[in-house]
Amino acid sequence: MAKELGYTMMDSPIGPLLLASTEEGLCYIQFANEQDGLAPLVRWCKKTFVGITPTRNDAINEPAKIQLEEYFAGKRKTFDVPTVLYGTPFQKSVWNELSNIPYGETRSYKDIALAIGAAKAVRAIGGANNRNPIPVIIPCHRVIGSNGALVGYGGGLSIKEYLLSLEEGPLFAHASS
Template sequence: MDTYYIGYYSSPVGLIKVEASTNHIVSLDFMDNKTSKNENHNFLITNCLNQLQEYFEGKRSEFDLPLLPSGTDFQRAVWSELMNVPFGTIKTYKDIAIAINNPKAVRAVGGANNKNPIPLIIPCHRIIGSSGYLVGYGGGLWRKEWLLNHEKVKFKK
């Protein structure tokens, strides 16, 4: 059984909680406040917190971390495709559905986005509605808007 490690990062979009196993980042959550006073870092947590710092300082556009998101095969296929959406660009839910060879699964792609256990690093914030407007974000639309503005992405308001 894996040991789990926890670290927190205070970002411009609020407190971020990162959890890791011995070998993988397993979750990232936007928090209102710490759920535990105890942080126990391993190399991955420290590396992830440093990469988050670099991202928010504008010094990093890609994360280089071993990830192990827990989900269904469909969800993992969607999350894998999200990793192909580069910094500073956006795609629609339909684009992702087509890319995973399931063009009618637009709503299911939205559901998988919502269940993404490692948002920001698996960049679900870069997925918008086919109208060009921001729709849905588990961390709140204000965070999605902030992140896209940080990446200098143009979208409809």
């Protein structure tokens, strides 16, 4: 179990990002400035860990920050920063499957449901996608509606559209109907 949760802030083309890591790896990214992002981080931390309060720690988050900067600069297509996922077994299975979506491609919620062997769980896939604690690195922005529409994104649809455009992937590629 984690002993520390350190957070830092970074500027990005999609706005400020709050990053948080334990000694084991990155576990949280939020689309927010420090003032708006700290209270949700504290709430998440209380639910996830016992007796740990997030503290400012730029050094623990430096590897993730560097890789995100490279991604936004178009110099990185995959992430290899250590991550730690905190969620239910179902959520973790969804998040792991999201990590298999290649850079520049998209999948539908139905595709994800079929890939994890839960064909009837399309709505639950959406719920797990919405609770992804490490957006961008776990590419939930690459999930679209089965009709090809951009649907739901924690950071807002304009950020989802920006990330898909950054990756220059055809919006409807590999999404099943």
